[in-house]
Amino acid sequence: MPIDPNVSYTVLRAHSAHAHEIEIKKSRFLALLKRVDSEAAARDFIAEVKAQHRDARHHCSAFLVGPSRETGRTSDDGEPSGTAGMPMMQSLSTYKSPTQREEGLEGDLSDVCAVVVRWFGGVKLGAGGLVRAYSGAVAEALETAPLKTRMRSRSLSVPLAHSDAGRIEDDVRTAGFTVLPTRYEAHAAVLTIAVPDREIDVQNALDTVTSLTSGQYTPELGDIDWYDVPLL
Structure with missing residues (x-):
């Protein structure tokens, strides 16, 4: 019997951060995922990533918090509006675990903060390229992230x-x-x-x-x- 979605949801394993990096036309995109239990914790993680990677041009973010995903925020951090934070949020909100995919269930990932750090490689990607890069970096990171x-x-x-x-x-x-x-x-x-x-x-x-x-x-x-x- 499937677990009632009102009593369960998918999260990252506690006390762990997960990273995945991709490169597109010489720009590097480092996706960092972390389990968070509040908006304050998410913002602390974003600030921590910015401090660790001051040499990067952008530190875009998206997070979802709560059993019903009642809190969610995004930031393009200087990228053209709608090309980074929202695509990242889309990857978080639509992610499905292997079991959910097999059984045709909706995704329910929450209590997660994603930050994608970009080092500009000198070649502009255009709006569509940015959307694919930011959403793809998060989606690929989720595929190997430790989940509970x-x-x-x-x-x-x-x-x-x-x-x-x-x-x-x-x-x-x-x-x-x-x-x-x-x-x-x-x-x-x-x-x-x-x-x-x-x-x-x-x-x-x-x-x-x-x-x-x-x-x-x-x-x-x-x-x-x-x-x-x-x-x-």
Whole structure:
């Protein structure tokens, strides 16, 4: 069953920046992508890139933030209006993960900032050439970027005997659930899984854990939060 788009979206892997460079008619275009969680974080990244590459003529940017992409901004940074920032935004907003392509789903990439640094090579590219260069640099960078799924989840905790923890954790993983780091306490190993925040998924998880443990352990429902899980 596909994950409800209201409870998940695609993001870059946390704490990583990704770079990809192309060259067109002696102009170099360095695309830099970074995971951001706010407009302020995006602007900090843009400023950081500008400071690192002061010798470049342009530092164009686009970013999307939020589960519903509620915040988005672009900048042409001196390039002709509409030839850099908006094409970059188009590449971000239309990107689809391999699974989304296979299943005919819409793209949902967010919490991402793209900056394309251009070193002018002496040959003018024209408006169309610039659009293709800026959009292409970002699109190519996304094809090799490390991605995750950001999922609004209900946590489900199961206090287990230490002797059972490894076996049951393996069984839960094999059943297809996202297992968060197990917490080892003096009298129990607390197994925690993240379940999509939908009633049908939560009930399925409760039933599955109860079955896998033969009713020996009682799952406890926890808080709702956003978690990074493997790309869906």
